[in-house]
Amino acid sequence: MARLLIVGGFLAAVFWVFSIVDCAVQPATRHRGVPKPAWIAIVVLIPVIGGILWFALGRRRRGEQPSVPFIPADDDPGFLSRIDKREQDARIAELEAELARLEDEGDGSPTDSRP
Structure with missing residues (x-):
């Protein structure tokens, strides 16, 4: 059981560091929702969940176009x-x-x- 906790903790730490680096390296145009510094803060302050949120919600996929704001007629x-x-x-x-x-x-x- 202790080995499982150690391996799980190590994998969580690796994922956390990878999430921080990925969030920091991406250009600001590939961030969805909130600005880049806010995403970095989310990933740093909420270690595993912040990384999951970053990959699920915050990271714009390659080739995905930003949404066009509504322009009145x-x-x-x-x-x-x-x-x-x-x-x-x-x-x-x-x-x-x-x-x-x-x-x-x-x-x-x-x-x-x-x-």
């Missing part, structure tokens, strides 16, 4: 270039005409109730 130049300006202007004119018609109809009550 009004900030996306590609989307804005695809919009037909005439269609957009026609839709705005149509909405303005509908709004003017609704304002003219009203509901029969005065819009300004001040004396």
Whole structure:
């Protein structure tokens, strides 16, 4: 039993050191989730579990592309270039005409109730 504990402890120490070195050597672009110094701290402060977390969650695989952040349509130049300006202007004119018609109809009550 003692040999098993010694071998297990030795393997855990080797895995811990390997995890620290692997985390420190990887370029910052291959880190997922939190920044590189945070991953190093996680691996150092939580020896075996930190290494498992690093290999399972934190390390981006070779060839894996980083996720693209969401860009709203009004900030996306590609989307804005695809919009037909005439269609957009026609839709705005149509909405303005509908709004003017609704304002003219009203509901029969005065819009300004001040004396």
